[in-house]
Amino acid sequence: MGTKKAHLLGAMEDRVGRILAANGGTLFLDEIGNLPMHLQAKLLAVLAQREVTPVGANKATPFNVRILAATNMPLTQLRDERRFRQDLLFRLNTVELNLPALRQRQEDILPIANMYLADYARKYAKDGIRLSPSLQDAFNAYSWPGNIRELKHAIERAVILCSGEELSLDDFQLQAVSPHINTPSAHVAEAGNHTADIMNDAATSTPPQQPAGGAGEQFNLEDIEKQTISKALKAYRYNISHAAKALGLTRAALYRRMEKHGL
CATH class of the missing domain: 3.40.50.300 (P-loop containing nucleotide triphosphate hydrolases)
Structure with a gap:
């Protein structure tokens, strides 16, 4: 047998x-x-x-x-x-190496960002895409609470959703995490699910001013989140695993947001 x-x-x-x-x-x-x-x-x-x-x-x-x-x-x-x-x-722990947080080694931010930008430009067939000068300044000013992982996911998401050859601050959600993006010393708390909370300025007595040149621009986080998720789902033809990875979310977290927004 x-x-x-x-x-x-x-x-x-x-x-x-x-x-x-x-x-x-x-x-x-x-x-x-x-x-x-x-x-x-x-x-x-x-x-x-x-x-x-x-x-x-x-x-x-x-x-x-x-x-x-x-x-x-x-x-x-x-x-x-x-x-x-x-x-x-x-x-x-034979040999220990301590790697400082990304915000503590500002000189590494743009080289790492450009490396991932080149990788994702090839992956998504968007050769020639680049970071605008103002975005480079914003990258250096941002505290990157999620370190390199946050930078990597932010670059990939922007490359997927952009329509031009130059990425600008509008292609990212950095301002949603840090209202004082131009202040390098501003402290930002990390959000565990990669979706940051805007600081509540309602307690201040000074009413918010209209952003310069942005009379018709929308700053509602719920709307921005819904649009971003919708774009990612369409870009990946509703492949939940790929869309979740591009958004920096788990599959479960993406499903919860889809249900919340009726997507």
Whole structure:
């Protein structure tokens, strides 16, 4: 009687796991501080033994990788044994590099922005697109609470939705996050779902002035959000996964906003 090879979960072909795929190279572990405790124990065992047993296999396979781990969690929190295994931290923290927030290295903002702009211009067939001088000033003045991820998603969204060859401040939502965009020292609080709240100026006694040259421009965030989501959905032919990624949202967050706006 012949033997049959068992496949798990209906898989019809073998697939190499991430660790074995990185064998001989570098394995990048992003947001390591968010790893649950039970998975921390498994990761520690794998790193200590330097071998992994693929799903469905009966024999462990040795591997040799360089581990690069990243987190935005303060080191003081990682040193709390209630949140992170200290034996795993000691194994990972051989060489520590501290990368300052993007707002603290202003000279990197425009080179990074132009790199992503070139990438997305090729991806969406919009070669020749560029940042306007006023937008470059705004980028340098903005505090980028979401750091490079926020900059990356902002560039991609603008490239998708723009219709000209020059991106301007109107193609971004930076003013919705920071009303004092031209004040470099202005502090901006990060919004976890990438949708920022406008500071409430209703308590001030001075009535708002009409923006120069913007008599017919709309500043209602609800309307802007609805239009942006609608454009993204149309650009991706209502592919929720792709539209959510372009908007910097999760699928669940995008569905909630679609329901809110009746889209």
